[in-house]
């Protein structure tokens with residue numbers, strides 16, 4: 001990389017990181033990659049849903065540029081006096097699976113990606129609350145495919161909803177969620193009650209081509225929880 005290119009990238013990384021810091025008091029590698037325009041927010045959603053093998057596969061820059069940007073980001077964060085906070089990224093498609101960032105899977109690189117940098121201006125208590133929130137496992141997500149013509153990789157069947165697995169999409173019964181009932185999101189109170197009573201639940205999402213992102217349609221909950229919430 002020429003010194004001029006490096007300076008240009010450094011400026012872009014700084015701008016993206018500063019913007020995220022102002023907005024949320026915490027900056028992540030994903031904030032920087034999306035902020036400099038290398039990573040589409042929809043690709044991040046797809047990665048969390050298990051449709052992309054690793055985040056780097058969705059970043060539109062080569063590995064040496066990516067690693068340069070990551071190193072510039074870390075230098076910026078240290079110079080700004082931000083506090084590092086190692087954060088687990090769990091997938092939304094299978095229970096407790098750690099999401100992979102890098103093509104290499106190298107532990108040091110993975111650590112850099114999942115380290116959040118938190119503003120020192122926040123009190124110890126607020127920093128801890130932010131870190132705690134980031135540690136909460138995300139809700140499982142079932143996808144309503146736009147194209148109904150798909151095949152479960154386990155049983156060869158199909159269905160209205162699918163869960164992504166490493167080998168491909170699986171139908172709800174094969175993913176162990178076949179007993180859950182679908183509750184559309186429009187009734188917020190009922191949704192909240194049923195979710196609180198249900199030991200297992202999954203969010204149902206669908207890609208909206210007009211809005212260009214995945215949107216939440218409703219919730220899958222245990223039938224007895226739904227009945228109890230309605231009572």
Ligand SMILES: [Zn+2]
Nearest residue numbers: 152155171174
């Ligand atoms: Zn199946």
